[in-house]
Amino acid sequence: MHQDELFTVNPDVAPPPEPVAATEPPPPPPGSPLAVRMRPRTLGEVVGQQHLLGEGAPLRRLVEGAAPASVLLYGPPGTGKTTLANLVSTATGRRFVALSALSAGVKEVRGVIEEAKRRRRYNGENTVLFIDEVHRFSKTQQDALLGAVEDRTVLLVAATTENPSFSVVSPLLSRSLVLQLRPLTDDDIRDLLGRALTDERGLGGEFTLTDEAMAHLVRLAAGDARRALTALEAAADAASATRSPTIELATVESTVDKAAVRYDRDGDQHYDVISAFIKSIRGSDADAALHYLARMIEAGEDPRFIARRLVVHASEDIGLADPTALQAAVAAAHAVQFIGMPEGRLALAQATLHLATAPKSNAVITAIDSALADVRSGGVGTVPPHLRDGHYAGAEKLGNAQGYRYPHSVAEGVLAQQYPPDELVGRDYYEPTQRGAERALAERVPRLRRTIRGG
Secondary structure: OOHHHOOOOOOOOOOOOOOOOOOOOOOOOOOOOHHHHOOOOOHHHOOOOHHHHOOOOHHHHHHOOOOOOOEEEEOOOOOOHHHHHHHHHHOOOOEEEEEEOOOOOHHHHHHHHHHHHHHHHHHOOOEEEEEEOHHHOOHHHHHOOHHHHHOOOEEEEEEEOOOHHHHOOHHHHHOOEEEEOOOOOHHHHHHHHHHHHHOOOOOOOOOEEOHHHHHHHHHHHOOOHHHHHHHHHHHHHHHHHOOOOEEOHHHHHHHOOOOOOOOOOOOHHHHHHHHHHHHHHHOOOHHHHHHHHHHHHHOOOOHHHHHHHHHHHHHHHHHHHOOHHHHHHHHHHHHHHHHOOOOHHHHHHHHHHHHHHOOOOOHHHHHHHHHHHHHHOOOOOOOOHHHOOOOOOOOOOOOOOOOOOOHHHOOOOOOOOOOOOHHHOOOOOOOOOOOOOHHHHHHHHHHHHHHHOOO
């Protein structure tokens, strides 16, 4: 229990002063991972993010102490969110407190806020509160921050790999500056690896890296600094075990099995990848569609979700240009449910290729959306009497089903008759394209309309 809860504190007596944070973070303890040892100590050591760190850019002004504001750092893993939060505190002499949304609750958040109030009152010391993975905080936990952020009891620096618009409560979002970090470029990763090879905090010049090994590490990193340094450290350990001063491609390949797929099933990467998947199919790029399918499968995406999207896409973007597309998508959905994974990947791939290479038409979705728009705007009208149900007592007296003409009574199977309400006579919804099987429908549908409407 906190001492203040055991004894009455005299507010006029200040506690002994405590040291203010240093202008440079203390060195990490011996044996720390390479990624920790190489964490930038100044803005000059930060790689990438120049859109936020250039002269006059918002994050640079914040780190340099100008116009303090709480910020939400939004970006993929390994792009410097924790590093930048540290720099915000150390560059301006603020106390730095870090919480992880994975382990902290409302009690811990309130404890930090109370301590921040006490320090500001007695020492004039300001606190930077860094919350990692803030998207994992519940609404109640996020709400607990609002008052302290509003009156600047704490300067909140929150990090998230998910789009804050989906994962952070609106009041907290409106009180914070949202800054999006980008994946590091290949050149950024290359510079970072080169620095780690030579810096005394890193490998201190003990190893050299062949061009092929460097290229492989850059590819594996996929814009993630932490992943790049972790892979380099593993390769250096393997080279050290064989007393080799050179890290070869084979060494990297033997120590790093494969690049982890950056994909969060609950985050915006989930939405970005499925969006790219559907748009690649729509654009008839079968190879790109297979790439995004592979990313989802490798990341453990629910195959039923993928199958459902294929079923929707079959009608939305192909429709009657290839009537078999919907059949293929539904069959793939059934196959996935029936046999599961990993074999289900074959059915998903087959349906993906079928849909990507099929002729495209959005006539189905355009038709139904146009009809819905009329209904929602009040264009409904009454059902023509001859089309109404006549299978109940009294229907004939109401005039229901009287004068209905049975299409099968004529050789062509199509005859002149009014089907829509009076208000919608002559309204066309379905407009077949000239692609695929719809080419024949583009000729047939106008003929049908002329016959039915007596034109």
